[in-house]
Amino acid sequence: MDKTDFLTIYGTFENLEVVKQTLPSIVEETKRSNSKLIVHDSSVNNREEKWKYLQDLNKDNDFFLILSSNMSMAHSRNMCLQLGQELYAPEYVCMLEDDHAFSVGGIDILKDVMSKYYGKVSTNGLMYGLFTGCSNHFTPFRMKVEDDLFCPSLDNEPMKVGKANSCFRCAPTNHWNNVLKGYDTDEYLISTFQTSNLNLRNYHKGYTSMLIINDVFYSIDNTTGRGTSDIEKKRLWDDKFCRSDKRSKSRG
Secondary structure (H helix, E strand, O other): OOOOOEEEEEEEOOOHHHHHHHHHHHHHHHHHOOOEEEEEEOOOOOHHHHHHHHHHHOOOOOOEEEEOOOOOHHHHHHHHHHHHHHHHOOOEEEEEEOOEEEOOOHHHHHHHHHHHHEOOEOOOOOEEEEEEOOHHHOOOOEEEEEOOEEEEOOOOOHHHHOOOOOOEEEEEHHHHHHHHOOOOOOOOOOOHHHHHHHHHHHHHOOEEEEEEOOOOEEEOOOOOOOOOOOOOOOOOOOOOOOOOOOOOOOOO
């Protein structure tokens, strides 16, 4: 076992040009901070080009690379979470989608904030459990904690009070295991069912979330991921796009 304090799990699907903008900085920050990184790709279209890029980027074995047949985001995240614990026994785990990244200093900031605030009572009365650096998908009803730290107001619905979007979720490993309990699997490759229940578990166990606004965290705007299921846009993978399972939802 190669013990680490911090593990990043970077799930990716196609989006090669976006990955070229985000993944190299994550690799460099992983090396700089002496932490670990797992990259999982299950692309379908242009797979050979995508896999060649990932293998070339990893020519020095800077991260643990998994290339697989297509699978749901929930299966991918759960697989990497279990594997990461067996390989590295991390204190903290950060899940990133491929259009998000952190540059120099990002991992240190996340570790410091989680170490200081995890389990502490927030200004909304709940304990801090989930942490994110993505302000694009954080609830609009925020309360300031410190200069660059925010938590959601109780004026939000319960899911949003406990929410960190699936694109950028960080927490101590024990929180992933015992409170969040991973992602819910579903017949669809990505759905509201498998991504939102984690936030509800966070809330119903008495936890809330924290947003860290800092220039070292960034996302690529206007990217279209595999989760797009709007009626007028892509209907990926399932011609019923979630409707055959009433627990799942599609936008629109």
